[in-house]
Amino acid sequence: MTAGETGPMLLRVEGLTLDYPLPRERLLAPAPRFRALNAVNLHLAKGESLAVVGESGSGKSSLARTVLALERPTAGRVEMMGQDVFALPPAGLRALRRHAQMVFQDPYGSLDPRRKIGWTIAEPLDALESGVSAAERKARIAEVLDSVGLKPRDAERFPHEFSGGQRQRIAIARALITHPDLIVADEPVSALDVSVQAQVLNLFMDLRERLGLSYLFISHDLAVVRHVADRVAVMRHGEVVEEGGVESVFNAPRHPYTQALLAAVPRVGMPRRRNAGS
């Protein structure tokens, strides 16, 4: 990674607004729209971890997808390493993607069942870095597999041969292979067994320490947030209603919604079942 291009802020989100088109109700009427994000402002410094919490449907995944330019916003900006993501030409956006990768919620859906682990892990490498020799590619795959506690020979196996926790490790390995600065993790442990949740969370913590990663960490488990994040943003109906240091927000929530959210936690550390959302 070249220095120079990194500004003080790794990620800056300004006035981000996202409308989803809904199916037309009448043939000639304009398609109705649903506002999933409404003027969201966020920032994230290098090495910092920001958690996003909020109830199901509050727009957390939409935020994650828009930050990584998988959705085009209706208004607002996403600035990564000082560059406006949506103003970049395709080649510039691809160059940025090396620095920002994603881990998904469902480890059963995020790995192509027809591809070997090694292929899947190397996909960002193959797509984003050119001139990587076969030997280096192999070494990089082994390196990230090792980082997440798997064996180099696991590269030759298929996803169905792994447990949920192992699959999530594989997904993390894929996110690590381009040596990114930012990892956007959309509820990365909520689909896992409780015992496995702790292991995977510890892996996140450990990697952050070793590699100096920043996380945009989405969760609706407040105990998890306390564990991994420096700051937390609380979302409701597509808006950030409160944002601040984890301790200050949790100990002295200012917004009534945050207070309600905190009061609704049954017991810290208990697994919470995911609501059946969109």
Added chain:
Amino acid sequence: MSSETQTSALREYWQRGRGQANLMIGLAVTLTLVAVALVSLVWTPYTVSAIDIPGKLQPPSADHWLGTDQFGRDVLSRIMAGAVNSIAVSLVAVGIGAGIGVPLGALAAARRGLVEEVVMRFNDFTFAFPALLSAVMITALFGPGAINAIIAIGIFNIPVFARLTRAAALSLWKRDFVLAARVAGRGRTRITIDHILPNIASLLIVQMTIQFALAILAEAGLSYLGLGTQPPNPSWGKMLNEAQTLMFIAPQLAVFPGLAIMVTVLGLNLLGDGLRDLLDPRLRRLR
């Protein structure tokens, strides 16, 4: 994929597939059909179009197992050669349908928007005409003949594959492993090739088997109407047509080609069902 894991995957399919009656019967019928067609290329009991007027309309006998037709031609030989005709027409027609329909459907799913709108309206347009009717229209425009029949059946197959591909691809585009590929900077064409098509391949294979059966029926139908294969080339549909006027004198002339069509179509449908159960058990529950 390495050839080693492919062999072991094949072995696993064989282990599971062996217990499926529909698959095994379908496979047996299909392989028999192919074998008969191949044999007829090098050998038939009699020359396929050899006319022998004195020996016409014979009932089945030791000399002519399935009898002879109104020109004294050996029915068994003509049915064997007809298998080649049916397979060739269906193979090319389904090839045209899948070859054009699958890329169109994949394109519609990958691009969305106006491209999708145009592709799907084109599909609706083609689909609006009943298969046989559109084939009749095409042959009426361009004249009868095997080639035009192939094109007509092929065109009818395009929207079938385009729709199936689009629907299956659309649901895949929402999957996280596709989003992950997008985060990895892969373009839409590359994702279609790397992730979408491999994941709908089994679905397409099953559909091809079923379309193959339909194409055999369509070819027989067109030839029966005199719009497909032209005499003296053998075709099951044509044989039925010629048998029609002799129904009361020599009913066996209609029975044998009819049986050939029925058994083939049934076999292919069983094969399609069996493959579906084998490759994608989830689809079975949806039905």
